[in-house]
Amino acid sequence: MAAERDQRQAEILDKIYENILDGNNQPIPDLTRQALELGVDPMALLFEAMIPALEEVGRLFEMGEYFVPEMLISARAMQAGMDILRPLLAETGAKPIGTFVMGTVRGDIHDIGKNLCNVMLEGAGFHVIDLGVNVPPEDFVQAIRDHQPDAVGMSAFLTTTMPMIGITIEAIAAAGLRDQVKILVGGAPVNQEYCDVVKADGYAPEATSTVRLTKKLLGLS
Amino acid sequence: MSMTPRERVLAAINHEQPDRVPVFFGVSNATAIKEGPYLALKELLGLPPGMRYLHDWPELGSSLMEEELLLRLHSDARGVFDRHPAAVYERNQKREPHTPFVDSWGSGQVEITPGVWFPGLHPLADATTIEEVDAYPGWPDMSDPTRIAHVKEEAARLAAENQFAIVGTPWLMFPFERAFAMQGMDKFLMNMATDQDFAEHLLRKIAAYCKDLTGRFLEAMGENIDILWIGDDLGTQTSLLISPRMYRRILKPIHADFIAHIKERTSAKVLFHTDGDVLPLIDDFIEIGVDILNPIQTSAGRMSDLENLKARFGKNIVFCGGIDTHRILPNGSPDEVQAEVRRVMQALGPDGGLIIASVHTIMNEVPAENILAMADAVVEYGAYPLKV
Numbered sequence: 342m343a344a345e346r347d348q349r350q351a352e353i354l355d356k357i358y359e360n361i362l363d364g365n366n367q368p369i370p371d372l373t374r375q376a377l378e379l380g381v382d383p384m385a386l387l388f389e390a391m392i393p394a395l396e397e398v399g400r401l402f403e404m405g406e407y408f409v410p411e412m413l414i415s416a417r418a419m420q421a422g423m424d425i426l427r428p429l430l431a432e433t434g435a436k437p438i439g440t441f442v443m444g445t446v447r448g449d450i451h452d453i454g455k456n457l458c459n460v461m462l463e464g465a466g467f468h469v470i471d472l473g474v475n476v477p478p479e480d481f482v483q484a485i486r487d488h489q490p491d492a493v494g495m496s497a498f499l500t501t502t503m504p505m506i507g508i509t510i511e512a513i514a515a516a517g518l519r520d521q522v523k524i525l526v527g528g529a530p531v532n533q534e535y536c537d538v539v540k541a542d543g544y545a546p547e548a549t550s551t552v553r554l555t556k557k558l559l560g561l562s
Numbered sequence: 563m564s565m566t567p568r569e570r571v572l573a574a575i576n577h578e579q580p581d582r583v584p585v586f587f588g589v590s591n592a593t594a595i596k597e598g599p600y601l602a603l604k605e606l607l608g609l610p611p612g613m614r615y616l617h618d619w620p621e622l623g624s625s626l627m628e629e630e631l632l633l634r635l636h637s638d639a640r641g642v643f644d645r646h647p648a649a650v651y652e653r654n655q656k657r658e659p660h661t662p663f664v665d666s667w668g669s670g671q672v673e674i675t676p677g678v679w680f681p682g683l684h685p686l687a688d689a690t691t692i693e694e695v696d697a698y699p700g701w702p703d704m705s706d707p708t709r710i711a712h713v714k715e716e717a718a719r720l721a722a723e724n725q726f727a728i729v730g731t732p733w734l735m736f737p738f739e740r741a742f743a744m745q746g747m748d749k750f751l752m753n754m755a756t757d758q759d760f761a762e763h764l765l766r767k768i769a770a771y772c773k774d775l776t777g778r779f780l781e782a783m784g785e786n787i788d789i790l791w792i793g794d795d796l797g798t799q800t801s802l803l804i805s806p807r808m809y810r811r812i813l814k815p816i817h818a819d820f821i822a823h824i825k826e827r828t829s830a831k832v833l834f835h836t837d838g839d840v841l842p843l844i845d846d847f848i849e850i851g852v853d854i855l856n857p858i859q860t861s862a863g864r865m866s867d868l869e870n871l872k873a874r875f876g877k878n879i880v881f882c883g884g885i886d887t888h889r890i891l892p893n894g895s896p897d898e899v900q901a902e903v904r905r906v907m908q909a910l911g912p913d914g915g916l917i918i919a920s921v922h923t924i925m926n927e928v929p930a931e932n933i934l935a936m937a938d939a940v941v942e943y944g945a946y947p948l949k950v
């Protein structure tokens with residue numbers, strides 16, 4: 342009996358993995374509930390099905406097999422499972438591996454890349470606080486005070502709004518909070534050179550590299 | 563042998579060697595200058611302040627460049643644009659300040675900081691069925707005569723002068739981009755991945771309106787047009803937005819049909835604007851009849867390898883653009899701008915087939931001196947045969 346149950350658990354984890362990889366969000370809530378009913382541990386669901394699926398998505402993206410639409414639907418499928426898992430993970434007392442505050446800087450409303458980063462980070466075990474788009478520097482400062490994050494990510498999609506990254510980092514420094522957090526920057530016009538100029542801690546050219554970079558900066562990898 | 567600006571452009575777009583590399587300013591939003599640097603440039607040149615907006619559209623924030631400026635920047639072409647329908651202007655002029663600008667498709671721009679507007683109102687955001695697309699009451703009326711009432715006369719005037727190449731640029735004849743405006747980029751991209759029939763239907767619906775307006779626009783232009791400006795942004799900083807496979811399956815037939823529709827109506831060259839690293843699709847563009855590729859975003863991935871672009875595609879497509887708006891124009895010195903213009907001309911310019919332009923709209927942080935440096939470098943170093 343136990344062996345049969347183990348096999349059914351393994352099968353359902355495979356299905357969740359495959360459906361996230363293929364970007365099918367519709368079956369995910371039911372599959373997630375079924376897995377839980379079969380006694381799959383929420384942590385196992387996350388670490389043995391969902392995260393590996395998203396890591397594979399990231400790998401396929403970096404290989405040039407997946408593009409933005411495939412990433413978006415996979416992220417959406419992952420979210421459909423996370424919506425069910427999130428409260429359960431909180432109940433189990435599983436500690437997030439870190440807290441991440443994320444936002445698109447003031448003057449900019451682009452959020453696709455930022456949202457993908459959020460899913461990747463959450464999938465990797467971070468507690469993500471998304472401040473949304475068009476976030477003024479003072480809101481980043483307040484969020485650091487309120488949530489004491491380990492890392493802060495900011496993105497800008499336009500050359501015109503990119504300087505706001507520097508201004509936001511200055512505001513964080515002026516509030517005396519700069520040394521408490523690692524700051525990651527990204528977005529179309531941003532590059533390593535700009536990252537160095539504004540004294541950010543890291544530049545992530547793609548959503549997929551954000552997790553790796555964050556873990557490295559926080560000494561988690 | 564000195565050529566008129568129009569002769570210069572015609573030679574370049576026919577892959578012949580002109581007297582010097584042509585340069586475009588102000589023939590489209592992508593080659594325009596935003597209000598801030600435009601006014602700064604006028605001040606630098608000792609010209610009186612004041613400006614009109616491109617498409618008479620303050621929310622776009624780009625200048626309709628005056629003849630004096632176009633001459634000073636050596637622009638070899640003049641643009642002819644369409645307008646929003648009169649009723650759209652009227653409705654927007656009467657709206658509460660700082661509320662969204664809603665265009666004739668029902669999509670709109672919101673003001674995210676004072677004076678800065680971005681697409682943020684998507685009337686078909688929640689549509690997932692073909693029926694919802696067809697039932698949408700807000701599809702535009704392309705027969706509204708106020709869109710193009712001025713076009714015929716303007717084109718005829720430019721043709722009578724016979725000095726400058728004439729570029730026809732109706733606003734955003736970009737089916738994919740328009741689908742983003744109607745649905746939001748993330749929603750439409752997800753629909754493309756999950757429901758091809760729906761995505762294709764929406765794109766075909768949009769393309770039918772683009773074809774309708776473009777047909778009317780071309781009819782008004784008559785023979786007085788050298789280049790028609792269309793496009794669709796398909797690239798990102800490092801790659802494509804969608805896979806080459808998805809492009810070929812869904813979007814390429816729509817672009818091909820649109821370009822065929824254009825070529826049935828005009829002998830003007832088709833310029834296709836597409837941002838980012840689009841290297842894997844350039845052969846597709848050539849196949850479906852694109853004559854001129856814009857903007858050659860040198861900061862994006864494989865588009866930085868200009869020698870490769872010239873060697874692989876230079877015989878079959880004309881390059882228009884190449885002057886980086888991410889780093890060089892905003893952050894470079896005038897000397898660095900000049901060096902970049904020379905570099906791009908040397909790589910892409912041999913034997914013609916190159917028009918210099920900024921990669922995107924010259925944004926507010928670009929110093930006026932750099933705009934002059936860009937324009938003057940073309941005249942100073944762009945004479946054929948190009949010096950290495």
